Amino acid sequence: MSQLLFDTSIVNQLNLHILPTDKFKTTTMIVHIEQDLKEETVTQTALLPHILKRGCAKYPSTQQLRQYTDQLFGAVFHADVIKKGEKQIVQIQLEIANEKYLSDNSPLLQKGIEFLGEVIARPLIQDGGFSKSFVRSEADLLKKRISSLVDDKIRYANQRVTEEMCKDEPYRLLSHGRLEDLDDVDPVGLYQYYQQLLAENPIDIYVVGDVQIDEVRKEVERCFHLNRQNIRHINFNPVQKDQVEEKLVIDQMDVGQGKLNIGCRTHITLQDDDYEALLVYNGILGGFPHSKLFVNVREKASLAYYAVSRLESHKGIMMMMSGIETDKFDQALEIMKKQMAMMKTGEISETEFMQTKAALNNQLLETKDNARTIIDLSYNGRISSTEKTLEQILEKVNQVTIEDVVAVAQKVEIDTIYFLRDKEGKS
Amino acid sequence: MKKIRYEQINETLYYEKLDNGLDVYILPKHGFSKSYATFTTKYGSIDNHFQIPGKDKVKVPDGIAHFLEHKMFEEEEGDVFNKFANFGASANAFTSFDRTAYLFSSTGHVKENLTTLLDFVQQPYFTYENVEKEKGIIGQEIKMYDDNADWRVYFGLIENMYHHHPVKIDIAGTVPSITEITKDMLYTCYETFYHPSNMLLFVVGAIDPDEIINTVRSNQAAKSYSKQEEILRFFEEEPAHVAVSKNVREMAVAMPKVMFGYKEKMTGLVGDELLKRELATQLMLDILLGQSSDLYQRLYEDGLINDTFGTDYSGETQYGFSVIGGDTPDPEGLVKKVTEGLEAAKEKGITKDEFELNRKKRIGSFLRSLNSIEFIANSFTKYKFNETDLFQIVPTLEQMTLEDINQRLSEHIQQEQLSVSIVKPVNQA
Numbered sequence: 001m002s003q004l005l006f007d008t009s010i011v012n013q014l015n016l017h018i019l020p021t022d023k024f025k026t027t028t029m030i031v032h033i034e035q036d037l038k039e040e041t042v043t044q045t046a047l048l049p050h051i052l053k054r055g056c057a058k059y060p061s062t063q064q065l066r067q068y069t070d071q072l073f074g075a076v077f078h079a080d081v082i083k084k085g086e087k088q089i090v091q092i093q094l095e096i097a098n099e100k101y102l103s104d105n106s107p108l109l110q111k112g113i114e115f116l117g118e119v120i121a122r123p124l125i126q127d128g129g130f131s132k133s134f135v136r137s138e139a140d141l142l143k144k145r146i147s148s149l150v151d152d153k154i155r156y157a158n159q160r161v162t163e164e165m166c167k168d169e170p171y172r173l174l175s176h177g178r179l180e181d182l183d184d185v186d187p188v189g190l191y192q193y194y195q196q197l198l199a200e201n202p203i204d205i206y207v208v209g210d211v212q213i214d215e216v217r218k219e220v221e222r223c224f225h226l227n228r229q230n231i232r233h234i235n236f237n238p239v240q241k242d243q244v245e246e247k248l249v250i251d252q253m254d255v256g257q258g259k260l261n262i263g264c265r266t267h268i269t270l271q272d273d274d275y276e277a278l279l280v281y282n283g284i285l286g287g288f289p290h291s292k293l294f295v296n297v298r299e300k301a302s303l304a305y306y307a308v309s310r311l312e313s314h315k316g317i318m319m320m321m322s323g324i325e326t327d328k329f330d331q332a333l334e335i336m337k338k339q340m341a342m343m344k345t346g347e348i349s350e351t352e353f354m355q356t357k358a359a360l361n362n363q364l365l366e367t368k369d370n371a372r373t374i375i376d377l378s379y380n381g382r383i384s385s386t387e388k389t390l391e392q393i394l395e396k397v398n399q400v401t402i403e404d405v406v407a408v409a410q411k412v413e414i415d416t417i418y419f420l421r422d423k424e425g426k427s
Numbered sequence: 428m429k430k431i432r433y434e435q436i437n438e439t440l441y442y443e444k445l446d447n448g449l450d451v452y453i454l455p456k457h458g459f460s461k462s463y464a465t466f467t468t469k470y471g472s473i474d475n476h477f478q479i480p481g482k483d484k485v486k487v488p489d490g491i492a493h494f495l496e497h498k499m500f501e502e503e504e505g506d507v508f509n510k511f512a513n514f515g516a517s518a519n520a521f522t523s524f525d526r527t528a529y530l531f532s533s534t535g536h537v538k539e540n541l542t543t544l545l546d547f548v549q550q551p552y553f554t555y556e557n558v559e560k561e562k563g564i565i566g567q568e569i570k571m572y573d574d575n576a577d578w579r580v581y582f583g584l585i586e587n588m589y590h591h592h593p594v595k596i597d598i599a600g601t602v603p604s605i606t607e608i609t610k611d612m613l614y615t616c617y618e619t620f621y622h623p624s625n626m627l628l629f630v631v632g633a634i635d636p637d638e639i640i641n642t643v644r645s646n647q648a649a650k651s652y653s654k655q656e657e658i659l660r661f662f663e664e665e666p667a668h669v670a671v672s673k674n675v676r677e678m679a680v681a682m683p684k685v686m687f688g689y690k691e692k693m694t695g696l697v698g699d700e701l702l703k704r705e706l707a708t709q710l711m712l713d714i715l716l717g718q719s720s721d722l723y724q725r726l727y728e729d730g731l732i733n734d735t736f737g738t739d740y741s742g743e744t745q746y747g748f749s750v751i752g753g754d755t756p757d758p759e760g761l762v763k764k765v766t767e768g769l770e771a772a773k774e775k776g777i778t779k780d781e782f783e784l785n786r787k788k789r790i791g792s793f794l795r796s797l798n799s800i801e802f803i804a805n806s807f808t809k810y811k812f813n814e815t816d817l818f819q820i821v822p823t824l825e826q827m828t829l830e831d832i833n834q835r836l837s838e839h840i841q842q843e844q845l846s847v848s849i850v851k852p853v854n855q856a
Contacts, residue, residue: 023458024798025436062727066719070784073791097791101436133728141733144682148754151680153574254679254853257570288517289508299506302563305571323571351509358515365534368460369800 004368004390006206006378007213011220013228015204017378018216025101027109027209028371029116032379033090034202034234037083037170043142043177044193045088047185049079050138051130052092057122060131065119072111073097073104079119083175085269085314086238087383090197092120095371098210109211110219117223120198129188139185146176150253153420157259158319161418164249165263169239171315198226202234204382208371236384238315241265244413252423259420260332262320264340267411269316270384276396277404278311281412283356284348284405285309285339286320290355292339293320301335303328314384318412326421333417343409348402360397364390428453428640433818436797440818441636445644447652448624452807453639454631456800462632463532464541465804466548469627469812470620471525473593473662473745479619480656487616488607489593490600493522494565495613499529499548501557507547516540524594525743526812527620528805537634538642545628545646551617553610562605569599576850579676580684583848584750587671588690591663594746622655623647627811629804662745667692669846677853685758687765687847689839691747698814699823705742706789706823707835712738712749714785714832715772722768731761744813749839758849769840777836782829793820 006017035045059065069075075096082089096112099105124131150156159174166172203226207216244265268278286293286309297307307322324332342348367373367390381387388396431440441453472492478484499520500507511518516533529548533540572578582597589595599605630639669690696704716723716738726732736753755761796802807817 021458025794026798061724063719063721063724066717067784070717070719070788073794074788075791076795095795097794101794102790137728137730140730144733144754144756148681151576151682151684151754153679255574257567257574288512290506290512295506298564302560303567305564305568323567325567325570351513355509355512355515359512359517360515362515362517362532362534365460366532371798 004374009217011217012224012226013231014220014224014226015202016217016220017204017206018211018213019208019374020211020213021208022210023369024098024209024371026095026097027112027207027211028095028375029093029112030206030372030375031092031116031120032204032206033197034204034383035088035090035197036234037086037088037173039170039173039178041193042088042173043181044190045090045197046081046175046177047135047138047142047190048194048197049081049090049092050142051134051190052119052123053077053079054134054138055124055131056119057124058118060124068115072108072115073102075112075115081175083173084380084383085236085312086170087234087314088175092116100210109215113216113219114223121224121226123194125191126187129186129191130194132187135185135187135190139182142176143179143182146174146179149174153255153259154321154323157261157418157420158321160251160420161249161261161263161319161416164247164418165317165416169241171238199228200230200232202231204379206375206379208374234383236271238269240267240316241415244415246414246417248417248419250419250421252421255420255422257323258326258329258422260322260324260329261418262336262414263416263418264318264320265413265415266311266316266318266408268313268408270313270380270386274404274408275313276393277400277408278313279360279397280353280356280400281343281405281408282309282311282318283360284352285343288356288359290352290359292342292352293322293336296335296339297322297332301331303332303335307336314380326424329419329421337414340409340412340414343412344406346402346406348405353402353405357397357400361394364394364397428636435821436794436818438797438818441640443640445623445647447647448622449647450627450811451640451643452627452629453634453636454629454803455634455636456632459633459800460534461532461800462534462537462630462634463530463800463804464544464628464630465528465530465808466544466628467526467528467626467808468620469525469625470527470616471523472596472598473524474620474660475593475596476661477619478659478661480659484661485615487612488600489596489604490565490598491608491612491616492527493599494561494605494608495616496520496522496527497561497565498553498558498613499551501552502547502550503552507543510543510547511540514539518544522598524598526808528808530804532801538638541630541639541642542646545643548621549650551614553613555610558608558610558613562608565599565605566602569597569602569605572597572599576678576680576684579678580686580752580848580850581750583674583676583850584686584688584846585748587674587846587848588669588748589746590666590670592665592746593662619658623652624655625658627808629808631800631804665694665746668843671846673847673849675849675851678850680850680852682754682756683758683852684752684754684850685761685847686750686752687762687845688749688751689841689844690846691742691839692841692844694745694747697744699819701742701744701813702810702815702819703823703827703831704747704835705740706820707827707831708740708742708749708839710785710789710824710827711777711832711836711839712740712751713789714777714781715769716751716765717785722765726761726764731755731757731764758847758851762847766842766845770842773837773840776833777829779829782832786824786827789824790821
């Protein structure tokens with residue numbers, strides 16, 4: 001199977017990564033702007049993509065901008081902000097049809113890159129700052145987005161356990177920022193901050209599709225004129241807590257089902273040698289329908305519909321999650337802890353082990369069939385300075401032994417047990 | 428095996444109807460690592476009253492199609508997930524109003540995984556104990572959805588629209604309704620709806636069509652099925668008007684949510700007519716309420732909507748409705764402004780430019796969805812069950828006229844067909 005290798009070059013002091021492939025009928029382009037996740041800038045950074053997607057100098061109203069992307073055969077234009085460990089990333093994305101499959105032969109790639117250049121390099125400016133009305137309405141919408149986190153109980157429980165677990169670490173912050181910063185956002189100050197980000201922070205542009213490398217480079221060179229200077233390198237350095245003490249946090253709300261989330265410290269990140277062993281550990285514990293959590297919490301005890309574990313390896317956290325009856329809290333917790341204990345003592349069958357490896361192989365190989373997951377995998381490597389190819393990760397996964405997994409199990413510790421439950425009973 | 432070539436999108440589809448009645452479609456995808464297969468029965472949550480000619484009429488509890496889907500994964504020798512996991516495949520299933528699909532994706536061992544898929548779906552194993560045990564699991568699935576405000580507001584709308592039609596029944600049923608389910612009922616449903624002649628297999632991805640069809644042929648030839656008459660499905664007569672025009676529910680949310688839409692008066696369309704109606708309605712909603720429309724921009728600037736706002740349309744033979752909405756600080760105000768805007772558009776009509784621009788956008792968006800082999804398999808099956816073809820979407824859009832859209836607008840947007848479902852924050856005492 002062919003390896004997916006990006007052609008990486010520096011164009012106008014931007015990192016440009018191009019992957020020509022005829023697998024997709026569209027071209028996907030994602031611009032990433034990297035920033036530290038920290039209190040002082042988290043809200044400003046979070047606001048930026050929402051303002052950029054409202055309009056730019058060339059398309060000053062949102063409607064004009066949207067009508068233009070519609071004309072490009074309904075190009076999908078999207079801008080948001082995500083959190084990867086203790087980094088906050090602004091993502092501006094465009095997915096555009098490849099003219100090869102259309103009866104119309106307009107140069108869509110060229111127009112697409114040009115459009116992204118307009119949106120990023122020439123935003124709509126008013127009195128030396130961003131458009132006041134864009135800032136006002138987007139700050140307001142962001143506030144609502146933050147307060148409505150509670151509407152999705154699974155996500156809410158996940159954020160609550162993260163906050164409790166990482167009280168004194170940047171990782172507690174939401175990628176959306178903080179409510180208290182949104183009352184009075186200054187459009188001029190925000191624009192200056194954006195200028196600084198564009199000048200100094202790492203910017204990575206990814207292009208995946210049936211494209212010519214030279215053509216993409218030429219277009220990026222033509223369309224992205226940013227005043228780059230004093231470019232910083234942002235270190236991969238998530239805060240690690242050494243002393244971990246298990247604690248219990250309970251919230252009560254008007255809900256029918258209890259959400260049990262257990263936040264664990266793995267003390268292993270993407271940069272560590274035992275990262276692939278951690279992937280196997282998580283797979284055996286709760287990554288798949290053959291895993292211990294699914295089999296024991298769901299299939300055997302019939303306590304839950306979902307019972308899983310998930311990794312965040314930019315930070316080194318593992319989250320176990322399940323939705324249960326409130327009065328089954330003790331029983332579910334005991335079963336979940338018991339599965340972790342079995343991992344520690346090496347009670348792992350050869351079947352579980354082999355199935356997990358096969359499933360991980362499948363999961364990793366599947367990332368090759370989607371332009372976004374191809375980009376994500378490469379970018380994860382980039383910001384953690386661990387530029388392993390997919391094939392290298394696979395090879396390491398396949399070399400992991402049961403002993404390696406048991407060694408990982410000794411490191412994983414429960415930090416916070418969180419339960420979101422109903423209002424009945426005493427608080 | 429028949430070969431069907433689609434020049435413009437550069438795809439080749441292979442088709443064969445097996446002796447036992449099973450429809451098999453195969454689509455090789457160049458350059459993909461993954462393969463994906465769906466094995467789907469034309470049986471969903473709405474099929475709760477039925478008969479096989481010569482046998483008794485049967486009425487079954489709510490949620491049984493979904494319950495059956497869960498139970499298929501259990502075999503006498505254990506959980507079928509293990510068999511897939513041995514070959515690294517990831518398996519899943521889903522139940523909708525009108526179909527139940529079993530699927531896997533894998534980056535290797537496609538023949539082995541395909542055999543597992545065919546065998547587990549064609550080999551039920553229900554016992555008193557395993558049926559009882561599943562009630563706990565599905566009970567938690569139902570409770571998860573009960574706490575999900577987006578699902579509640581959406582389903583609340585369908586419940587409002589329909590008087591009798593089983594589309595108003597929650598797909599998973601309720602905790603009391605699933606309590607009634609027995610292993611005998613599961614076998615009855617299984618024997619009725621899982622006959623190969625009521626099913627479709629779609630295999631797509633990194634595959635060789637000849638190899639796949641040979642695997643399927645020999646797997647099916649080894650199983651014996653007697654011929655089955657066409658299944659009769661019964662539905663109570665459904666009045667054209669909506670059952671309830673507005674419903675408000677309180678939940679633990681921060682911002683209100685609203686979903687509203689129009690119930691189709693006319694039912695009974697099939698095939699290309701049904702496809703055309705669906706595409707025209709979606710296009711009409713895009714033009715009037717999509718992100719580049721005047722109305723969307725006004726509502727956004729007034730702070731009445733945010734990026735959760737969207738439109739959707741479900742158009743099946745038996746039922747059809749549009750769904751409009753999202754999170755909003757003022758549900759009633761939003762409904763008022765949108766419905767007024769739609770009424771005004773009806774007076775004024777859609778322009779040629781708006782129509783052309785949005786048609787272009789739809790075609791682009793369809794091409795984009797062809798990047799997803801999951802989309803291809805699931806949508807192809809859905810359209811086939813409605814006696815039409817996924818790959819007819821582009822030609823149908825190309826042939827559509829402005830008159831078609833304007834006619835759809837005046838036909839679909841009718842005040843008396845409107846229903847509204849709202850979720851509001853619980854009063855914090």
